[in-house]
Amino acid sequence: MKLKPQELLDTIDYSKLPSTGWMETPNDFSPGRWPYPAKVELHKALGFKNAHEWRADEEDWHLPENWQDIIHQGFKARLDKYRSFKVFMDICVRCGACADKCHFYVGGGDPKNMPVLRAELLRSVYRKDFTMAGKILGKLNGARVLEKDVLKEWFLYFYQCTECRRCSLFCPYGIDTAEITMMARELLHEVGLGINWIIEPVSNCNRTGNHLGIQPHAFKEIVEFMCDDIEEYTGVRINPPFNEPGHEVLFITPSGDVFADPGIYTFMGYLLLFEAIGLDYTLSTYASEGGNFGFFTGADTMQKLNGKMYAEAKRLGSKWILGGECGHMWRVVNQYMDTMNGYMQEGSNLTTPRNPITGTVFHNAAQTKMVHITEFTADLIKHGKLNLSPERNDHLRVTYHDSCNTARGMGLFEEPRYVIKNVCNNYFEMPPQTTREQTFCCAGGSGLNTEEIMEIRMRGGLPRGNAVKYVRDKHDVNMLACICAIDRATLPPLANFWAPGVSVTGVHEMVGNALNLPGQKKREVNLRGEPLEEV
Numbered sequence: 001m002k003l004k005p006q007e008l009l010d011t012i013d014y015s016k017l018p019s020t021g022w023m024e025t026p027n028d029f030s031p032g033r034w035p036y037p038a039k040v041e042l043h044k045a046l047g048f049k050n051a052h053e054w055r056a057d058e059e060d061w062h063l064p065e066n067w068q069d070i071i072h073q074g075f076k077a078r079l080d081k082y083r084s085f086k087v088f089m090d091i092c093v094r095c096g097a098c099a100d101k102c103h104f105y106v107g108g109g110d111p112k113n114m115p116v117l118r119a120e121l122l123r124s125v126y127r128k129d130f131t132m133a134g135k136i137l138g139k140l141n142g143a144r145v146l147e148k149d150v151l152k153e154w155f156l157y158f159y160q161c162t163e164c165r166r167c168s169l170f171c172p173y174g175i176d177t178a179e180i181t182m183m184a185r186e187l188l189h190e191v192g193l194g195i196n197w198i199i200e201p202v203s204n205c206n207r208t209g210n211h212l213g214i215q216p217h218a219f220k221e222i223v224e225f226m227c228d229d230i231e232e233y234t235g236v237r238i239n240p241p242f243n244e245p246g247h248e249v250l251f252i253t254p255s256g257d258v259f260a261d262p263g264i265y266t267f268m269g270y271l272l273l274f275e276a277i278g279l280d281y282t283l284s285t286y287a288s289e290g291g292n293f294g295f296f297t298g299a300d301t302m303q304k305l306n307g308k309m310y311a312e313a314k315r316l317g318s319k320w321i322l323g324g325e326c327g328h329m330w331r332v333v334n335q336y337m338d339t340m341n342g343y344m345q346e347g348s349n350l351t352t353p354r355n356p357i358t359g360t361v362f363h364n365a366a367q368t369k370m371v372h373i374t375e376f377t378a379d380l381i382k383h384g385k386l387n388l389s390p391e392r393n394d395h396l397r398v399t400y401h402d403s404c405n406t407a408r409g410m411g412l413f414e415e416p417r418y419v420i421k422n423v424c425n426n427y428f429e430m431p432p433q434t435t436r437e438q439t440f441c442c443a444g445g446s447g448l449n450t451e452e453i454m455e456i457r458m459r460g461g462l463p464r465g466n467a468v469k470y471v472r473d474k475h476d477v478n479m480l481a482c483i484c485a486i487d488r489a490t491l492p493p494l495a496n497f498w499a500p501g502v503s504v505t506g507v508h509e510m511v512g513n514a515l516n517l518p519g520q521k522k523r524e525v526n527l528r529g530e531p532l533e534e535v
């Protein structure tokens with residue numbers, strides 16, 4: 001990343017109009033403006049047709065000969081299958097209410113990152129191919145022929161959308177640009193165009209059960225290493241069950257929590273919590289991923305990867321599923337899981353989740369049988385079931401980033417805040433127009449958390465980074481909490497760029513640090529192994 005923050009800000013000029021109309025503006029495939037293509041062997045192994053070698057910065061993308069027909073047929077099939085897609089293509093009145101709501105537009109000023117224009121890239125072809133007015137009036141009606149440059153433009157801009165749905169919040173018609181992006185990406189896949197940062201995790205998940213490709217024995221060993229650390233830090237030995245049938249709860253979390261810093265500290269927090277309350281649970285090395293990069297690829301892939309959660313719950317005889325801190329996992333669970341895979345509950349022991357410690361019945365999870373860990377922990381705290389020493393987190397001055405998917409995708413606003421405020425004493429909100437349902441994206445979601453587009457990510461991260469900087473400067477905030485594994489990967493470079501001095505944590509890392517367990521020794525270090533003053 002060559003630009004410094006002020007240099008980046010100096011490049012943004014919202015008043016500067018392009019010298020050409022949007023249909024004539026050429027694509028810019030300079031280095032850093034496009035994510036790398038998917039490896040052909042991975043694309044093929046997943047059953048995608050027309051997988052081939054190509055590069056975005058070369059003139060010839062080696063498309064199949066009949067690529068226009070493939071896209072046309074794919075477009076038609078999706079219009080027939082998804083009523084919402086057809087409606088979204090027809091009803092936009094171009095009022096512009098969404099125009100300045102996208103973080104990529106805010107951070108770059110490129111008009112094609114206005115959600116209305118992003119959707120128009122697809123809608124213009126829809127008009128030409130599927131409406132009478134577009135066929136007759138052509139450009140006068142905002143219609144255009146699907147030429148190669150149009151397809152390239154789709155690739156450029158539908159991989160500059162994180163499917164965060166902030167724009168749809170402001171649309172008077174409820175047009176969901178994220179779903180338009182999902183359709184565009186599906187169509188691009190039909191002609192062999194996908195990106196490796198998405199397809200490799202999908203391929204890994206398809207083979208091993210998790211995005212990172214962790215084999216079952218390695219998954220178990222990593223968790224056991226965490227248990228060794230927990231024992232060293234707390235004096236309490238935890239031996240979590242793996243793949244054991246007959247437990248009430250199956251716990252599933254994103255594999256980022258098992259593999260990467262700071263997610264592993266969040267996972268240690270989960271383990272401490274379950275030990276403290278004596279939860280009857282098991283982990284699974286098969287359903288070893290709650291996240292779902294299939295969601296960023298296409299509906300069929302999303303359905304397939306999601307299915308392992310119910311399949312494993314059925315195999316193990318679990319009564320319900322407790323899910324860890326993740327964003328898109330919960331969007332898939334709340335918006336699609338029941339429709340896609342609800343039938344898989346048949347013949348299982350799954351039932352409406354009930355907290356065995358408090359007796360609370362989670363009626364909101366009656367369909368999916370899945371409870372979010374912050375709902376679960378908030379319920380435990382509310383009923384006085386946890387022995388907490390929030391003073392152990394007194395060195396932290398914390399703010400909370402609402403992950404787009406848990407906030408806008410499931411309305412989970414209060415439970416994470418309730419948990420944080422009970423496990424630490426210094427909490428500060430970012431400005432209200434950047435939180436809860438209006439939260440700004442980390443700019444690395446939906447598979448864009450890749451190094452080669454770091455400038456695009458930092459531009460998209462401007463609104464969130466600016467809000468973090470605000471609370472850092474005003475309240476000395478030094479910790480940004482979140483409940484999403486992608487955020488735990490994308491927010492550290494974002495904070496480092498826009499608000500240096502602010503670190504990133506999962507909520508259950510702070511829970512683990514505040515939690516007291518029977519038989520624990522004097523807590524001298526936190527879950528990161530850093531010295532801690534005993535309270």
Ligand code: SF4
Nearest residue numbers: 092094095096098171
């Ligand atoms: S707010 Fe909705 S109707 Fe208005 S331009 Fe945006 S997508 Fe179209």
Ligand code: SF4
Nearest residue numbers: 102161162164165167
């Ligand atoms: S990134 Fe978010 S705000 Fe921008 S167009 Fe996509 S869904 Fe809308």
